[in-house]
Amino acid sequence: MAVNTIEFRTLCRELGDAVTLVAVSKTKPVEDILALYEAGQRDFGENYVQEMLVKARQLPADIRWHFIGHLQTNKVKLILPVVQLIHGVDSLKLLKEISKEAVKSGRTADCLLQVHIAEEETKFGLDAQELEELLDRAATGEWKQVRLRGLMGMASFTADREQIRAEFNSLKKKFDSCRKSVPDPLVFDTLSMGMSGDFRIAIEEGSNMVRIGSLLFGERVRK
Numbered sequence: 001m002a003v004n005t006i007e008f009r010t011l012c013r014e015l016g017d018a019v020t021l022v023a024v025s026k027t028k029p030v031e032d033i034l035a036l037y038e039a040g041q042r043d044f045g046e047n048y049v050q051e052m053l054v055k056a057r058q059l060p061a062d063i064r065w066h067f068i069g070h071l072q073t074n075k076v077k078l079i080l081p082v083v084q085l086i087h088g089v090d091s092l093k094l095l096k097e098i099s100k101e102a103v104k105s106g107r108t109a110d111c112l113l114q115v116h117i118a119e120e121e122t123k124f125g126l127d128a129q130e131l132e133e134l135l136d137r138a139a140t141g142e143w144k145q146v147r148l149r150g151l152m153g154m155a156s157f158t159a160d161r162e163q164i165r166a167e168f169n170s171l172k173k174k175f176d177s178c179r180k181s182v183p184d185p186l187v188f189d190t191l192s193m194g195m196s197g198d199f200r201i202a203i204e205e206g207s208n209m210v211r212i213g214s215l216l217f218g219e220r221v222r223k
């Protein structure tokens with residue numbers, strides 16, 4: 001079994017109650033997820049819609065599934081019945097679709113807005129202007145069944161710790177300023193940043209939700 005339950009317990013102690021651990025189980029078999037579930041973990045993150053749906057069918061119903069990948073609009077209605085929190089909302093078009101499908105299915109969709117903080121162009125996320133536009137629209141109250149819960153971001157893939165810190169710091173500042181303008185600041189309470197390689201820096205910079213895969217499940221073969 002590749003699952004590192006010792007690391008899991010150490011991590012839980014380190015994070016305490018203030019930081020939510022999302023165990024990123026993409027590409028990992030249901031047996032591994034179940035092993036961590038049995039150790040007490042309930043929040044799991046997946047990047048691929050089909051994979052998440054298949055796993056959700058096979059695993060206990062009290063697992064909270066986080067969708068952390070890039071979500072295509074045509075997959076929104078598939079994941080809504082299963083997903084607890086959508087981390088990667090990175091366009092107006094996607095948010096509109098989530099709103100439309102949430103209304104249709106009588107659900108409330110909890111979402112994080114993904115902000116581009118890394119140097120790499122390849123990473124997804126809203127830039128400062130897009131974020132502002134989106135929050136302005138949200139403030140009109142037109143998306144009644146979408147609940148904006150906070151922001152998500154990924155730092156650059158670099159060995160430069162200070163750069164990573166600066167990127168997380170910029171996201172925390174955005175989070176604090178967004179919180180002042182959202183219609184419902186009390187539910188805008190989640191800052192999802194930090195992965196296996198950089199979660200300690202993220203927490204020092206104000207993260208309250210980390211997404212950790214390889215540290216718990218071992219290295220992945222596929223992306």
Ligand SMILES: *Cc1c(COP(=O)(O)O)cnc(C)c1O
Nearest residue numbers: 024068195196197211212213214
């Ligand atoms: C894969 C992935 C993670 C987890 O990465 P690790 O380095 O294995 O901890 C976290 N967030 C996102 C968005 C991911 O795609």
